[in-house]
Structures are given as C-alpha cells and as structure tokens.
Amino acid sequence: MASLSSALNYALAGLSASTAQSAVVSRNVSSAGDENYSRKTAEIVSLPNAGPVVAQISRSSDRLLLDKLMSSASDSTGKRIISDVLVRMSGLTGDPQDDQSIPATLGKLQDALRTYEQNPSSAALAQSAVEAARTVAEKLNAASVEVSAIRSDADKSMADSADRINSLLSQFKVVNGSIVRGQGSASDLSDALDQRDSILKLLSEEIGIRTTVRPNNDVLIYAEGGAVLFEGSPRSVSFTMSGYLSPGSPGNSLLIDGVPVTGTNATMPVTGGKISAYAMVRDNLAPQLSLQLDQMAAGLINAFAESDPQLPASLPEVEGLFQGSGTLPSLADSNSGLAAQIRLNPLADPDQGGSALLVRDGGFGGAGYVRNTAGQSGFQARIAELADAIDTTRSFGNWGGLGGTASLKDFSLKAVSWLEARRQDAQSSYQAAATVQSRAANSLAQITGVNVDQEMSTLLDLEKSYQASSKVLSIVNSMLATLFEAVG
Structure with a gap:
C-alpha cells in the first residue's frame, strides 16, 4: 500500500x-x-x-553583453543626434552648387556687379546689384537665426532628457527595491529583473551609464564621468532651460546632485547619450558655425566699406553697402552676432527712399566719401573695386576654426567644406556605432531571446x-x- x-x-x-x-x-x-x-x-x-x-x-542573462549593449546604445544615440543636426546645419550654408547657398549668393552678387560695371548708367542693373546684396545679407540673417534656433532646440531637448532621466530613475527605484526585498524568497523575480534591465537600456540612451551589482542583487548606477545617479535612491538631475540662445550667449549646465556635468565648468563631464550630444550641439557645433557666419558678415562689411578717396586720407573707413553694428568690424575679433545684424544700407535701397546708384558713385558715409564727384553716368571704378573686393585676400581671425588668409568667397567655401566634412564624419561614426549596437543586441538576443x-x-x-x-x-x-x- x-x-x-x-x-x-x-x-x-x-x-x-x-x-x-x-x-x-x-x-x-x-x-x-x-x-x-x-x-x-x-x-x-x-x-x-x-x-x-x-x-x-x-x-x-549575460551581464557583460548587457553592459556592451547599453554602452553601444548610448554611443549610437548620441552620434545619431549629432549626425541629424549637422544635416540640418549643412542646409544653412548650402551646397556650393546650390543657387541658394551662401557661396552661390556671393557669386551672384559679384556677377551682378560685373554686369553693372559694363553699363554703369543703367538704373535697372544698379537695382539688380542691390537686390543681390540684399539676398546675401538676408541669407546670413536667416542662417544666424536658424543656428540660434538649433541651439535653443538642443537646450529644450536637454530639459526633456533630464525629465526622462528623473522619471526612469524613479521607476528604477521601485523595481530595484522589489528585487532586493525578494532575494532569498520563493518569489518569482524574473519579470522584475527584465523590467529593471529594460529601464537601464532606456536610461543609457539618455546618458552614458555604468552599473555595479551589490549584495542582494542591488544595482548602483553611475554616469560616465563618475557622477552617481542611483545608490539606494535616485540622485537629483536638474536642468533649467536657457531659453532663446542668441549668438555668443552660453547655455545652462545640467546638474547631478547640484554638480555641473555639462558645459565649460563641468567637474565630471558626462559622455554618451542624448544629453552629451545635445550639449555638444548647443555649446560647440552650433556656436562654431555661428562664429563662421559672423566672420563672413564682418568680411562682407569690410569688403564693401568706404574710405576717404582723398590723399592723404583724413576720414576713417565707414560702413558702405552693408551695415552691421554701426562701426566697421575687425576681422581679428569674434564679431559675435554680426551675421544676425548685417543688412543692406537703406541709403542704397529704393524701397526705403535710397538710391541704388550709390553703388556706382559712393557716398554712403557722406559727401566726403563720394567717388564719382563729376557725376559721370559711365563711372566704373567704384563698381569694379566692389566686384574685385569679393576676391581680395583678407586675414581672418581664428574664430570658428577657419582662421588664416582667404578671400571672402574662399572663406565661405571653407565654411561649407568644414561643415560637410563634419557631417560626413558624423554620419560614418553613427553608422559604425549603429552596427556595433546591432551586433551587441543580436548577441544578447542569442542568449536571452526566445526561439x-x-x-x-x-x-x-x-x-x-x-x-x-x-x-x-x-x-x-x-x-x-x-x-x-x-x-x-
């Protein structure tokens, strides 16, 4: 029995x-x-x-592969953002072959002046040259405003990312606590462990992280750079939006436990993920392009400036066809924000009561600067000088990383080349990082996935x-x- x-x-x-x-x-x-x-x-x-x-x-599970996946996801996400932003930025300067690019608009201005030079008595050709000049100024204005918008968008994205980090850390506290309390019991913790790993994956896309497992399967989270994000409880991640960022103005830092981790004063700078990428866009890439645009504007104002035609000269150089801050800028200075300020001189704008013939005659600075003193309808000298000025070699300061001697046209081409090179490098880096992430995900899926x-x-x-x-x-x-x- x-x-x-x-x-x-x-x-x-x-x-x-x-x-x-x-x-x-x-x-x-x-x-x-x-x-x-x-x-x-x-x-x-x-x-x-x-x-x-x-x-x-x-x-x-495989902790090493999970760490590799999080690291590669952080790297890939950041590089994707930078690649996307550089594509957006490259549209501001344009392709040299594009009629709407800055180099192309400079070329059109020079062509309009050359055409006007052939028939200086034509009011219509004078107006065409003025309109070409207006287009160049407006192109620089629009590009400068868009760069500031890119910076502001990045700043807002940093705020959004900070909110997501705080939310994910709060979720992590709940799940991690249930796992720690359930260790050694008969409870099935497998789903909670899955949920904890999924939170870590999402967190790694926002900011580069490292994890450490303590007794009772308790996990600590550190930001790449050393700042503690979670140790028993979430650390405070705070960010105050900077608002609209004008050229030259700095953005606010992201703080972890009150310590800055982005910006020039960061003591433990974070790397990887969205936060790092948006900070780089806001604080490095966009400001660098902004400075290049400002140097173009300074070069343009200088190229079309007026000087005393008398010898010896007794009058200072002044702004001519293009105006900026009211004084002639120095190419050795940063001229921050000048690209947003540059405009067509209203004295040459018929829409504002001006005369396009000032391009031929001179006199933007007053009677002492008039070149065509005899009032000749066939006067060509000043028009030829302005057309040649676009190709005249100048010494640009090293602001924006494009210093050295170059003509205004060549400097604009250097800016386009710099941006295109950065865009291609970013795209290649992103593709490589995405490949690493895909391989890490596939390797982890081979171990943890369901067949x-x-x-x-x-x-x-x-x-x-x-x-x-x-x-x-x-x-x-x-x-x-x-x-x-x-x-x-």
Whole structure:
C-alpha cells in the first residue's frame, strides 16, 4: 500500500511539474517578440519521497553583453543626434552648387556687379546689384537665426532628457527595491529583473551609464564621468532651460546632485547619450558655425566699406553697402552676432527712399566719401573695386576654426567644406556605432531571446512526460481499485 501511495505521489508531482514547465514555455512563446523579455526556465529538483518539483523560475542573462549593449546604445544615440543636426546645419550654408547657398549668393552678387560695371548708367542693373546684396545679407540673417534656433532646440531637448532621466530613475527605484526585498524568497523575480534591465537600456540612451551589482542583487548606477545617479535612491538631475540662445550667449549646465556635468565648468563631464550630444550641439557645433557666419558678415562689411578717396586720407573707413553694428568690424575679433545684424544700407535701397546708384558713385558715409564727384553716368571704378573686393585676400581671425588668409568667397567655401566634412564624419561614426549596437543586441538576443522552435520542441517533450505521469496515475488508480475490491 505504501508503494502504491508513493507511486501516486510521484505521478502527481510529475503532473504538477509538467504543468508548471508548460506554463513557462507558454509564457516564453507569448513574449517571443519582446526585445526586453528574457527566456525563462523552470528549474526542476527531485525531493526524497516527493518526486520532481519546480524549485525556481530562472532567466537567461549575460551581464557583460548587457553592459556592451547599453554602452553601444548610448554611443549610437548620441552620434545619431549629432549626425541629424549637422544635416540640418549643412542646409544653412548650402551646397556650393546650390543657387541658394551662401557661396552661390556671393557669386551672384559679384556677377551682378560685373554686369553693372559694363553699363554703369543703367538704373535697372544698379537695382539688380542691390537686390543681390540684399539676398546675401538676408541669407546670413536667416542662417544666424536658424543656428540660434538649433541651439535653443538642443537646450529644450536637454530639459526633456533630464525629465526622462528623473522619471526612469524613479521607476528604477521601485523595481530595484522589489528585487532586493525578494532575494532569498520563493518569489518569482524574473519579470522584475527584465523590467529593471529594460529601464537601464532606456536610461543609457539618455546618458552614458555604468552599473555595479551589490549584495542582494542591488544595482548602483553611475554616469560616465563618475557622477552617481542611483545608490539606494535616485540622485537629483536638474536642468533649467536657457531659453532663446542668441549668438555668443552660453547655455545652462545640467546638474547631478547640484554638480555641473555639462558645459565649460563641468567637474565630471558626462559622455554618451542624448544629453552629451545635445550639449555638444548647443555649446560647440552650433556656436562654431555661428562664429563662421559672423566672420563672413564682418568680411562682407569690410569688403564693401568706404574710405576717404582723398590723399592723404583724413576720414576713417565707414560702413558702405552693408551695415552691421554701426562701426566697421575687425576681422581679428569674434564679431559675435554680426551675421544676425548685417543688412543692406537703406541709403542704397529704393524701397526705403535710397538710391541704388550709390553703388556706382559712393557716398554712403557722406559727401566726403563720394567717388564719382563729376557725376559721370559711365563711372566704373567704384563698381569694379566692389566686384574685385569679393576676391581680395583678407586675414581672418581664428574664430570658428577657419582662421588664416582667404578671400571672402574662399572663406565661405571653407565654411561649407568644414561643415560637410563634419557631417560626413558624423554620419560614418553613427553608422559604425549603429552596427556595433546591432551586433551587441543580436548577441544578447542569442542568449536571452526566445526561439519558438526550441520552445515547441520542449513542449512536445513535456507532453510526453505528462502522458507518462498520467499513465502511471491511471495504473495506480486501477491497482488501488482492484485492491479495494479484494478487501471488500
């Protein structure tokens, strides 16, 4: 009787274990498409005189591969943002072959002056030259305003990212706490562990992170750079939006526990992720292009400036066809914000009561600067000087990283080349980083992912085990029935 009872217990235990394992397989199959789900396995142990039982539900994991995936995701996300922004920035200067590019508009201005030079008595050609000059100024204005908008957009994105980091850290506290409290108990923590890893993946896209596992499976999170983000509880990540950022104005720093981690005063600068990328756009890339635009504006104002035609000269150089801040800028200075200020001199604008013939005659600075003193309709000298000035070599300061001697046209081409080179490098870097991320994700999926074919095969084996236990149960039941009949 004892042997039949033991057989019955073993059969029941087998049925229970098969049922539990089948439930885990079903759970795996239903989550096969979830990249944050790790394959679960029911760990079976055999107890003396009790048969097989499910000891725990384990999950497939690889901490090193997860760390690699988070690192590559952080790198890839940041480089994608920089690549996208550089594409946007390259549209401001344009391709030299594009009629709307800054080099092309300078070329059109020079062509208009050359044409006007051939027929200096034509008011229509004078107006065409003035309109070409207006287009150049407006192109620089629009580009400068858009660069400031790019900086402001990056600043707002930093604020959004800071909010997401705080939200993710709050979620992490809840999940991590449940895991720590559940260690050593019979609770199934596998789903909570999946959720914790998924939060870490999302966090790594916002900011580069490193993790450390302490006793009781407690996880600490550090930002790349050393700042602590989570140690038992979330650290404060704060950022105050800078608002509209005009050329030359600095943006606010992101703070972790009150310590700046972005900007020139960062003590533990963060790397990787959206925060680092947007900070680079706001504080480095966009300001550099802004300075280049300002140098173009300064070069343009200087090229078209007026000087005293008398010898010896007694009058200072003054702004001519183009105006900026009211004084003639020095190419050795940064001239911050000049590209946003440059405009067509209203004295040459018929729409504002001016005369386009001043391009031929001079006199923007007053009577002392008039070149065509005789009022000749065929006067060409000043027009030729202005056309030549676009090709005249000048010494630009090293603001914007494009210093050295160059003509105004060549300087604009250097700016386009600089931006295009940065865009291509960023795109190549992003593609390489995205490839590394994809490989890391695939490698981790090979270990933690669900193979539906394998699960189906496991389910068939479990079905056979279930049938065997059922058969044993049926046999034991039949034997017990026979025994009871004999006793009765």
